Amino acid sequence: MIVTVNADADARSVQKALVNLGVSVASEEHATDGKRHLVLSEAGPRPGADVIRKLPGVGSVSEPEPCHPKVSAHGPIARVGQRAVSARTPLLIGGPCAVESEAQIHRLAAKLSARGVSALRGGAFKPRTSPYSFQGHGREALRWLKDASKEHGLLTVTELMSESEVDAVAECADLLQIGTRNMYNYALLKVAGATGRPVLLKRAMSATVREWLLAGEYLLSHGASSVLFCERGIRGFDSQTRNLLDLGAVALLAHGYGLPVIVDPSHAAGRRDLVMPLSEAALAAGAAGVMIETHDAPGDAKSDGAQAVHPDELQKLAKWFPKAVPGKGRPLSSPVASIINQGASS
Numbered sequence: 001m002i003v004t005v006n007a008d009a010d011a012r013s014v015q016k017a018l019v020n021l022g023v024s025v026a027s028e029e030h031a032t033d034g035k036r037h038l039v040l041s042e043a044g045p046r047p048g049a050d051v052i053r054k055l056p057g058v059g060s061v062s063e064p065e066p067c068h069p070k071v072s073a074h075g076p077i078a079r080v081g082q083r084a085v086s087a088r089t090p091l092l093i094g095g096p097c098a099v100e101s102e103a104q105i106h107r108l109a110a111k112l113s114a115r116g117v118s119a120l121r122g123g124a125f126k127p128r129t130s131p132y133s134f135q136g137h138g139r140e141a142l143r144w145l146k147d148a149s150k151e152h153g154l155l156t157v158t159e160l161m162s163e164s165e166v167d168a169v170a171e172c173a174d175l176l177q178i179g180t181r182n183m184y185n186y187a188l189l190k191v192a193g194a195t196g197r198p199v200l201l202k203r204a205m206s207a208t209v210r211e212w213l214l215a216g217e218y219l220l221s222h223g224a225s226s227v228l229f230c231e232r233g234i235r236g237f238d239s240q241t242r243n244l245l246d247l248g249a250v251a252l253l254a255h256g257y258g259l260p261v262i263v264d265p266s267h268a269a270g271r272r273d274l275v276m277p278l279s280e281a282a283l284a285a286g287a288a289g290v291m292i293e294t295h296d297a298p299g300d301a302k303s304d305g306a307q308a309v310h311p312d313e314l315q316k317l318a319k320w321f322p323k324a325v326p327g328k329g330r331p332l333s334s335p336v337a338s339i340i341n342q343g344a345s346s
């Protein structure tokens with residue numbers, strides 16, 4: 001929304017009046033006719049234009065078309081399979097970085113389902129920085145992953161890397177993952193959306209919040225049933241962690257835009273000792289779930305072993321997560337949940 005301040009009025013006192021109404025001003029621009037334009041922040045609750053128009057000094061109020069109408073209308077709940085996922089009913093996703101063998105994924109699925117995990121992750125097609133690193137077992141791994149999920153009553157999460165694999169990946173996945181490197185791949189977003197599946201959309205490692213939301217708009221406008229925005233850390237300046245977990249963006253999307261956010265503390269931290277504290281921080285910030293890389297022999301992992309936690313570790317978190325309840329989850333009743341329940345709008 002853009003508020004135009006009359007040329008003879010004091011823009012500061014208009015700003016003050018807006019702040020008193022709980023509105024934040026994102027920027028102030030000078031028009032050539034001497035008037036000032038106050039561009040209001042898109043996020044967060046806002047009184048109607050009629051209320052703002054009555055403030056002293058306000059000339060006019062214009063409401064530009066929202067640039068991501070479908071994202072704005074999405075709401076805080078995402079459906080994944082039979083689950084309604086939100087900050088009140090968060091989703092615990094666990095599993096290895098890559099599906100390494102049939103035996104491995106079955107073994108992990110059994111351990112994870114017994115430790116409160118509802119969705120099994122595992123890459124069949126891996127986006128690796130080096131072409132010489134393990135690239136994943138492809139279609140064969142999709143089958144192993146699906147069988148393991150089915151056997152243990154878990155939802156399946158796996159990454160779509162290319163348009164040519166969309167049918168095979170969509171058949172396997174209850175939740176299609178778009179990786180950080182592909183958030184800007186608009187052709188891929190279109191075909192992913194067209195599957196009609198819910199999509200876990202990872203934030204590109206240098207994406208602004210606006211670019212991330214617009215990538216979500218690509219998915220929804222092409223047919224995705226829901227989008228879960230996944231914060232996995234952005235490029236920082238300090239190499240002590242692999243990436244910089246942007247909890248501000250998590251809180252902004254969850255509370256400002258009222259969207260479901262999943263946090264991936266594994267790729268953010270790059271080290272297993274930080275995964276549990278960052279998971280709890282994510283839930284307190286309003287996340288609708290966490291996705292954690294797990295391995296039962298992290299030293300032998302074909303990728304991302306340093307950040308993989310043992311399945312037993314997840315037990316520490318399981319109490320914050322409802323077990324799958326068809327159609328709806330039950331509200332949490334823990335101290336952290338009371339923060340979440342107050343924060344979530346529905």
Ligand code: PEP
Nearest residue numbers: 097179180181202232267
């Ligand atoms: C992953 O989840 O295994 C992965 C490759 O993540 P990202 O796209 O965030 O690097």
Ligand code: MN
Nearest residue numbers: 097293303304
């Ligand atoms: Mn990984």
